[in-house]
Amino acid sequence: MNAISQGWQDLKTAPVSTLQQWQEQRWIWLLMSGAAAFLIGSAMGYFQWFLEMDPCEICVYIRFSQFCILFAGLVIAINPNQVLLKVLGLTLAWYGVVQGMMWSIDLSMLHDASHAMDDVMAGGGDLFAAGGGGGACSTEPTFPLGLPLHEWFPYEFQPSGICGEDDWSLLGLNMAQYCIIAYSVFGIALSAVTFGWISRLTQGHSSVKAH
Template identity: 30%
Template structure:
């Protein structure tokens, strides 16, 4: 078992935040590869999950820029947890559309981002949906893409929670 002090130090390292940022960027690049090289149209749920992934990536970038600044680093941790948790919820909803299709419960065909964050207008090459949420056009090892994303977002959320807990335990130990 890794000692809390080592996890605490790692949570404040540029390596940890760089790994999160670059790993998230790689996942987004893979999504774009599926879209443009394999001609798989992203649905609105795919686009929303990409937005959650970008949220994780931005939180990672903030932590990478200032891993030792407690305010920014803790803010980055909370942003990471929030974006990964939203990704879990979106992936679960997407899986429901895929495995329990219903004419009464369908996803929309247009993205509904807030006006102040109109990602589909600002960057349509990444955030414009054109596919069907119920379509399972790809699977690997018996899991569809949103099932893989559910696992990825769950691991990301668990890691964020682990780092938060490690920091809380370290703070309590310092005060004792």
């Protein structure tokens, strides 16, 4: 707790230099990987295995983006001061965060459309007026670079559910909305450490020119 309090105090008093120092340390990148691993474990362990909720096409895409974030943190943690590893890791991490957010928004929209359709059908209303059909998705996913991940790792990446059809919620929020929150946190944190790294590079470049 003392270390956390001290870190927060350092961030408040000297945010730029603190972020510069943090992005050079392994723990912050391992923390990012750990957070992604927690989300992946929750999806496969709690939802897929315990609750027996089959993943849909967009669900496995979101899962893929979380694996990207996980591996990005591990790549940078090999040597946080190595520029090539940092560039590769940050590129992969930003791809995972941006794509994951876009897929989560898509899933949220499909969830709303699917449940609106259910409500209309239950009330005997007009299906087309409700904008129904949100549950349509494929069981043949397409991953970047044509990777057949659903064939290599079917439990993790083979979609077998219907997009937007889950009824799970916690504190009034569904799974897609929690994913949006998670990627928002990832985005804020990644922006901070990316800024710390760029400012460190700029500072180092300025020092070299001064000499």
